[in-house]
Amino acid sequence: MPRLTGAVLLVLAPTLAARAQTDPTDAARAAMLALDKATLALAEAEKSTDRISALTQTVQAYEEGLAALRDGLRRASLREATLKGALQAESDQLSQLLGVLQTIQRAPEPALLVHPAGPIGTARSGMILSDVAPALQLKADALRRDLEELQTLQTLQENAVETLKSGLEGAQDARFELSLAIARRTELPRRFVADEARMKTLLESADTLTSFADGLMSEPVPQGNAADTRDFSSVKGRLPMPALGKVLRRFDEVDAAGVRRPGYVIATRPLAIVTTPWPATIRYLGPLLDYGNVAIIEPGDGYLMVLAGLGQLFGEVGEVLPKDAPIGLMGGASASGDQAFLIAAEEGTGADASETLYIELRENGTPVDPGDWFAAGKE
Numbered sequence: 001m002p003r004l005t006g007a008v009l010l011v012l013a014p015t016l017a018a019r020a021q022t023d024p025t026d027a028a029r030a031a032m033l034a035l036d037k038a039t040l041a042l043a044e045a046e047k048s049t050d051r052i053s054a055l056t057q058t059v060q061a062y063e064e065g066l067a068a069l070r071d072g073l074r075r076a077s078l079r080e081a082t083l084k085g086a087l088q089a090e091s092d093q094l095s096q097l098l099g100v101l102q103t104i105q106r107a108p109e110p111a112l113l114v115h116p117a118g119p120i121g122t123a124r125s126g127m128i129l130s131d132v133a134p135a136l137q138l139k140a141d142a143l144r145r146d147l148e149e150l151q152t153l154q155t156l157q158e159n160a161v162e163t164l165k166s167g168l169e170g171a172q173d174a175r176f177e178l179s180l181a182i183a184r185r186t187e188l189p190r191r192f193v194a195d196e197a198r199m200k201t202l203l204e205s206a207d208t209l210t211s212f213a214d215g216l217m218s219e220p221v222p223q224g225n226a227a228d229t230r231d232f233s234s235v236k237g238r239l240p241m242p243a244l245g246k247v248l249r250r251f252d253e254v255d256a257a258g259v260r261r262p263g264y265v266i267a268t269r270p271l272a273i274v275t276t277p278w279p280a281t282i283r284y285l286g287p288l289l290d291y292g293n294v295a296i297i298e299p300g301d302g303y304l305m306v307l308a309g310l311g312q313l314f315g316e317v318g319e320v321l322p323k324d325a326p327i328g329l330m331g332g333a334s335a336s337g338d339q340a341f342l343i344a345a346e347e348g349t350g351a352d353a354s355e356t357l358y359i360e361l362r363e364n365g366t367p368v369d370p371g372d373w374f375a376a377g378k379e
Helices: 003-021 024-045 051-089 091-106 119-183 196-205 209-218 229-235 338-347
Strands: 246-249 264-268 273-275 280-287 293-300 303-313 326-330 355-363 366-368
Touching: 024 051, 024 119, 051 119, 051 273, 051 326, 119 326, 196 209, 209 280, 209 303, 229 293, 280 303, 293 326
Parallel strands: none
Antiparallel strands: 246 264, 264 355, 273 326, 280 293, 293 303, 303 326, 303 355, 355 366
């Protein structure tokens, strides 16, 4: 692992945690720093001995940084609206406060000591003023802090535009370089060479994902050169998700069309990278029924993992991939305008997470709940 790229990932872990633990300004600034680090990592990937691994981590760093920045900007926008609303609601009181403070400031000092009721009135007004002044000062300090925070939030959002543009461009460049590196890859071990005629027959005869998966499992596959797949069951409950996204539907949940699927549906952003959560053999790559582009990998004896809905696929059937290897990219088009990116961030609609990845895990031909296997998506 390239040292700098690894450092980027270390930076991103606390960045994501900061979304829930720090104010919007700190979270957005940390995300901007992470994107700067990802840019440096992209340059360093050129020198890496494992270029594909370095570029994969760089793409993930960009995606994490952009997601964190989007979240920080959304929270900053909400905080800005809250401050503006509070200031507007208290506008009359604030006007009176400013008037009192300005009157006190402009009044000559001797005049403050003279009262029409004489010395007793002067003493009483002094006592009242001594009680009121601290409260006025506290109110004035709170107003000053709110106005300073409002200015900071507005400046942050203005400065974030260039960071967003460069981050989106950097992610696009990293994906392009990754695609080139994979196209030139020759060092992956192969467990077997696909029999194209048998695969064609299997595709033509399959009318469901289940029948196709069962057909794959019945195909004879050499057991040699299977990497670390035999220990797959040992990581149950600790698998990383194949892509950065949000769980839309869980195992066996019914969607709006009344369709029930034995897997997870994940909302991702366009062109999100999809990686192997565990060393695995590629069993199938290509279009399948109504699932779009599908990657089916074998992470262990008796297990198949289906990743459906991708826009681009990497690798060849029979290759043995290491953990965290890129298997493809989601479909869709990358955001080309920073303004659209900002609007989505401010509204918090998630409209930019327009792609869906379907994940199905099968054990000995039977779908199992991915929630029992993946560390994320349990909340």
